[in-house]
Amino acid sequence: MPRVSSKVPGVQGCAVERTLSLIDGKWKIVVLYKLLRGTLRFNELRRLIPNVTQRMLTHQLRELEADGLIVRTVYAQVPPRVEYSLSARGRSLEPVLMAMKEWGDTNLSSQEAQAA
């Protein structure tokens, strides 16, 4: 998706928009969602999210980390071990995620053709 994020700091709009810009990105929401249940390793996320490419997953994780929503922990091992988990800030997004989930569940149910 095109992005809401105006990467220019300070100039953006209201709180809602800025919040949206953090969870906007093709896979961020799913990632946050999966992490709500607990820490996951890179390849665990890949397996949980079919269709995401390595490159995209890396990018999204980096952005989430830069926004302080997730924590990345690297263990100096071979083969490498990297774990991702929600930060306190990320976890505080739970109400937003849940509001979206509930809306989707009730409004996009069976046939999502209520549009038009």
Place this chain on the structure above:
Amino acid sequence: MPRVSSKVPGVQGCAVERTLSLIDGKWKIVVLYKLLRGTLRFNELRRLIPNVTQRMLTHQLRELEADGLIVRTVYAQVPPRVEYSLSARGRSLEPVLMAMKEWGDTNLSSQEAQAA
């Protein structure tokens, strides 16, 4: 923003993603937000949302309409009069919008540099 929306119906992911895809788009959230307070005409929206171009506003409104979130009413007058208002479905998004607003208010406050 890049879009979450995979315009291919049926194949998408979970409820959260599909919900996000509806409010994703550089101006949709603001539009929905403004409309929470009541019906507005095209140029009223333009004036309320600085920086949006006519083309983008039209696009976003059309998508919101196609998704059944807003209602477009045309009055056969000259000069033209077109009013936009939230549909029941659109209004039901209020909790999502509010959850995002609250999160933004408390987490992106003064300095939004908690990241890193």
Place this chain on the structure above:
DNA sequence: CATCACGGTATCCTTTTTGACACTATGGAC
């Protein structure tokens, strides 16, 4: 006659995002 307001369209161009694919290091298993 020229201009304005309204609510758009149409066209072109740039930027942003996403995807495909190849490549890397290292230690252990075989």
Place this chain on the structure above:
DNA sequence: GTCCATAGTGTCAAAAAGGATACCGTGATG
């Protein structure tokens, strides 16, 4: 010696989104 797994990175190209600008019809106004 070869292959595997992990967690990436780099490059290139395609697709999507967004922005700039110009144009349209009509009735009222001056």
